[in-house]
Amino acid sequence: MANALTVPRLRSDDLPIAISAGFVLVILALGSVYTLATLGTAPLLTPNYLLTQLQTGAFLGIVAAGMMMVILLGHIDLSVPWTMTAAAMMATTVGGPGAIPTGLAVGLLVGLFNGFGVAYLRIPSMIFTLGVDSVMRGLMVAHTGGFSPVTESTPLMRYLASDRILGVPVAIFVWAAVSVVIAAMLSRTAFGKSIYATGNREAAAYLSGIRTRWVIVGAFVVSGLCAALAGILLAGYSAKAYQGMGNAYLLPAIAAVVIGGTHILGGRGRFIGTVVGVILIVLLNSVLSIMQMPEAGRQIIYGLVIIVMLLVYGRTAKVTS
Amino acid sequence: MSTVAITTPPRASAIGMSIRQNRGFYGALALLAVLYIVYNLIHPRGFSTNVFIANTNESVALAFVAMAQAMTVIMGGLDLSVGAVMTLTSCIASEMVRGEPWQIVVGCIVSVAAGAGFGLVNGLVIVYGRLQPIIATLATGAVAVGLALLIRPEPGGEVDLDLNWAATNSLRDLAETYHLFEDGEASWFQPIAWFPVPLIILVVIAAAVWIPFRRTVTGRTLYAIGSSEGAAYMSGLPINRAKLWAFTLAGFFAGCAGLYLAIQTGSGSADIPQAGAYTLNSIAAVVLGGISLLGGVGTVIGALVGALILRAISFYFRILSVDPLLQPLVEGVVLLAAVSLGAIRTLRVKNRLELFR
Numbered sequence: 322m323a324n325a326l327t328v329p330r331l332r333s334d335d336l337p338i339a340i341s342a343g344f345v346l347v348i349l350a351l352g353s354v355y356t357l358a359t360l361g362t363a364p365l366l367t368p369n370y371l372l373t374q375l376q377t378g379a380f381l382g383i384v385a386a387g388m389m390m391v392i393l394l395g396h397i398d399l400s401v402p403w404t405m406t407a408a409a410m411m412a413t414t415v416g417g418p419g420a421i422p423t424g425l426a427v428g429l430l431v432g433l434f435n436g437f438g439v440a441y442l443r444i445p446s447m448i449f450t451l452g453v454d455s456v457m458r459g460l461m462v463a464h465t466g467g468f469s470p471v472t473e474s475t476p477l478m479r480y481l482a483s484d485r486i487l488g489v490p491v492a493i494f495v496w497a498a499v500s501v502v503i504a505a506m507l508s509r510t511a512f513g514k515s516i517y518a519t520g521n522r523e524a525a526a527y528l529s530g531i532r533t534r535w536v537i538v539g540a541f542v543v544s545g546l547c548a549a550l551a552g553i554l555l556a557g558y559s560a561k562a563y564q565g566m567g568n569a570y571l572l573p574a575i576a577a578v579v580i581g582g583t584h585i586l587g588g589r590g591r592f593i594g595t596v597v598g599v600i601l602i603v604l605l606n607s608v609l610s611i612m613q614m615p616e617a618g619r620q621i622i623y624g625l626v627i628i629v630m631l632l633v634y635g636r637t638a639k640v641t642s
Numbered sequence: 643m644s645t646v647a648i649t650t651p652p653r654a655s656a657i658g659m660s661i662r663q664n665r666g667f668y669g670a671l672a673l674l675a676v677l678y679i680v681y682n683l684i685h686p687r688g689f690s691t692n693v694f695i696a697n698t699n700e701s702v703a704l705a706f707v708a709m710a711q712a713m714t715v716i717m718g719g720l721d722l723s724v725g726a727v728m729t730l731t732s733c734i735a736s737e738m739v740r741g742e743p744w745q746i747v748v749g750c751i752v753s754v755a756a757g758a759g760f761g762l763v764n765g766l767v768i769v770y771g772r773l774q775p776i777i778a779t780l781a782t783g784a785v786a787v788g789l790a791l792l793i794r795p796e797p798g799g800e801v802d803l804d805l806n807w808a809a810t811n812s813l814r815d816l817a818e819t820y821h822l823f824e825d826g827e828a829s830w831f832q833p834i835a836w837f838p839v840p841l842i843i844l845v846v847i848a849a850a851v852w853i854p855f856r857r858t859v860t861g862r863t864l865y866a867i868g869s870s871e872g873a874a875y876m877s878g879l880p881i882n883r884a885k886l887w888a889f890t891l892a893g894f895f896a897g898c899a900g901l902y903l904a905i906q907t908g909s910g911s912a913d914i915p916q917a918g919a920y921t922l923n924s925i926a927a928v929v930l931g932g933i934s935l936l937g938g939v940g941t942v943i944g945a946l947v948g949a950l951i952l953r954a955i956s957f958y959f960r961i962l963s964v965d966p967l968l969q970p971l972v973e974g975v976v977l978l979a980a981v982s983l984g985a986i987r988t989l990r991v992k993n994r995l996e997l998f999r
Contacts, residue, residue, distance in 0.1 A: 448925060448926065448977075452974055452978035452981065455977060458970045458971075458974065459970035568918075579777050615791070616791055618792075620791065621784070621788030624782055624783070625781070641872065
């Protein structure tokens, strides 16, 4: 069965990953040259700095992992911001040992609903998930009265988000675990192969016996669960949930997936690329803030980097037939 | 199609065909009419000029942004930078639209041209860089917000007050401000004097740009690309030119939105959440207005109607004294319900292969 569904691993799929990994090193080198010139030290290259950056990157990394599943299908999940917030708020509201399962259940429900709308009602994911995002926002605003909830994260949530094992943040282990599970799912299971097949051409996948509706629902459920987990961790990191806590994660997550070489129209991309994309974006932000670049310059550089990276390897074939 | 023409009288068939082909648009128009008439019926000061003017004022910027979005959605693309370009042009306008009359005119032209120019750059990146519109405009949107922050790090600016008054009120106020038509008291002027200026700006610009454009080869090519880019290419249509025009006009409409927003609020601010909200609302408006996100179906006028529907829904919250906390929820449910209505056809499809595209 593995042979029948194996997606040809083109060498061109590895090129984006190599280039973005190279760019990560360039960012580190440029940042270090800057700090050497101004401070005389190179804090960027210390393990502690890199671990802190990976800890920050863990939240984005988990969101991007789920987003990648959906993008591989040629869809998109715009409901991520308020899924994160809703999961975090529900988790802190319930509290106790039930906190994390409650938060994940929120993600599961959102994913199922998104999947139903996209797979069964055939509504474009762009608009359906947008509507779901706004419904979730409405529910949370009604639930909290528009203020930050007073409830606090449970000790376990804080442990997962901000504690350290042997000097390594626990959040990195969580991100690594999620990454291993999803990477294995994409490359070793029938579900993963079905995602690539459905993303390439849904009609062909359907005709070859793949239950494409279930595949789509499954991918949205994974995306919802990942967003919920990231929201729970973020609430643990900041000790509580707050309004709009997920807003800053949507566009960077999409950017990370695409920079990592996943095709925005679906069907192509390797998971390791998404990890590299996340690291690239987190480091870029961090180095720019070390350089005390004002927000204006950061936005412009951020946009230009995405454009340039895509011009190097993200060009699509000219449509000629 | 030919059977329809034979079996029914020509005139009826033309109208019937138009309705059948634009079901989404006419549905949106009917929904807007019902929503707005009921709104006026239950409003304590319904059907008055003041309410009409206030409502149109609040709708103009979103309507322009939705029209910008429509330009790219019709050809099967998406522009995630429309809100950011609006923010950029409103910041430019807040710096330039003041002083002598000629300076004000130059300021307006520069603001809108900046929007169109940014749209052209989007188009060049997408056409010659061969990038996917959705991801390329995600990136250029960040650049636009960055430029807006450079121009206006802090919210502020002082847009010409006369222009603010004239552009956001009735025609009579416009005439009075600039001493036209005997200060707006000319007798022939009275029947139209109550008309809101913002609505005129909106309709005139939309009609003057869109109606000529859609009749050109470039305009028709837009629809062809949205239906099937490969077929459009094989038919020898000017694909690159049409795409460049689509993004340039999207930038132009977004520029109009920014300019109006600056005139309306009298200031500019590089408000990133606001830019994002306008972009997302523009997608919702486009869908409500009967434009298919898959491309090839719908008109810019439909997007305008869709934007007005979105705004009309929000007007209800005020007069029905709905708990403000429930507003986002109601907005989301209405959006989901509206798009789900369009999904009914999928339940009637017998061959599931027809669903895949």
